[in-house]
Amino acid sequence: MDIVISNSSEKPIYEQITTQIKDAIIKGVLKEAEILPSIRSLAKELKISVITTKRAYDELEREGFISIVPGKGTFVAAQNKDLLRESRIRIVEEKLIEAVEAAKSIGLSFDELLEMLKLLFEEDD
């Protein structure tokens, strides 16, 4: 599992961790019941505070992605892949609604919006 933290990003570090771990789980890079590093060894490897890693793990546990078993370790929880994917798709939908509303408010046409979307999609590659 690879986790890369950016200190200069606007996103809080714990969020960067939760996002990357969630992605890894959804994509299957992290498999069910796979063991994750302890909050302390993760903090040491990433050179960040243990409070940050604890916060990330707590949130991941709250959202059902991982389970922390005292004395044993932290494991990837059994995931309902479809539910997960659906919730992520919902997020994409929400963001698209935002983009559409913003576009309409300045009078951008559907085609112009589509063109922008195409460019942005290709940019990442």
Next chain:
Amino acid sequence: MLNLVIKDILVQKKIFIASILYIIFFVIAFQSLGMGMYTAAIVAIVYLMVSGGFAYDDKSKSDIMLNSLPIKRENIVMSKYISLFVYIAIGTIAYIVVTFVISLLNTPIKTYPVTIELIVSAVIAVSLMHSISFPLIFKLGYVKSKAFNMIFFLSFFFGAPLLIDFVSKANSEVTTAVWTFLKNQSDVAIVFELLVLSLVFLSISYGISVRLYKKREF
């Protein structure tokens, strides 16, 4: 706590060689004192070694390190008092060695063997002297009390004979009473009483030193 005494000796590495050299010097310098040469030499050596130890502590500011370790301040103080006796022992051994060597060679230098009375006299002199200088050092630190202590040492050293002279010539009731008391005692008893007195002095001095050192800030 013994470690602190060892520490004082360890940091003054050349202490043993120095003591041999000091003794040679004092034996020659104090020829006129007769038996007193031993006592005078011991008092001088102990003063030098004690000062050396304190000077070292002061230079490296080791008080800060020592007081951050799990050591009671009482023990730091106690180690200095104990070191007095250790230095007396070292000086005495050096004296025995040096006088033995000198006696083998055929020189005009006169030496006197060590006796119990001489050792006790050295203990008394050292105790009295440092009973007064130690509390000052513990309160102010070595450097600040150096001037006073040096003057005190010198006056003690040279003034003691004068003091004894003065007392023996004085004529008050107290001195007469003391003299009568002393005349009725054997030498051994007198020496014993003086020893007890100086050890009492030393204990009082220790109590004061501890009180002062505990309040000290670094």
Next chain:
Amino acid sequence: MTAILEIKNLRKEYKDFSLKDINLTLEKGFIMGFIGPNGAGKSTTIKLILNLVNKDGGEINIFGKDNIAFEKEVKNRIGFVLDEGYYYEEITVREMKSIIAHFYDRWDEGAFKKYAKDFGLPIEKKIRELSKGMKMKFSLAIALSHDAELLIMDEPTSGLDPVVRSELLDILSDLMQDENKGVFFSTHITSDLDKIADYITFINNGEIIFSTTKDDIMDNFGVVKGPKELIRNNGSNGFIGIRENQYGFEALVQNKEEFRKLYGDIAVIEKPTLEDIMVYYTRRGIYA
């Protein structure tokens, strides 16, 4: 859970400086950075913790025990690294170590040998022959060789090059894998703490300005830069350490989300470093 270090209402008065109402708590398992400009009172606080100076009021509890009533017991479980070694210069590293080792109940010679090897300590050299960095490593080796639970460090890295500083941080990271230990680290070189600290306590002029998690600070504080009119029109409330130049102003804010809502479109907001925070607070500007 007992705190590993707890300071309550600590006071110390000197002629022209005083420490007032110092309150801070460090739970075990965490590193607390103690930051502040020179002369702020960091060393005084640490000296009070180690009972090198006498307090004028307040309490200091270490492992739940009063630091003076249980002085020897508490100090046995503390490892310290001060800004200088205060060692005897004329003896060797080994001799100095032997003197010190005797005073700790739980001295671990094996651990010391390992650290000496890892750090490359020249055991047979005299203390005065060691570089500043080596002396600090020596202090650290000793501090880590008697099973200490609390590590107290007073400006351990001042005067050291970045490589040694980074090595120290790695060692502290390793140490913190044990959740029963704690580190109290005072420094004015805050870049050391930007990454590794869990909590940050900021002291200035003898007073604690804030004591909180580093995340809290990084997430909430912000360095803002914007047009001068912003200050003119809205007053300087809430801005810390304002500095104006020809083209605008810059300042620190405590709640960057709130600021963003009000002025996000005309000002720039950036993540602060601990150094920024220290500088803006101590700049003779306007406090909130």
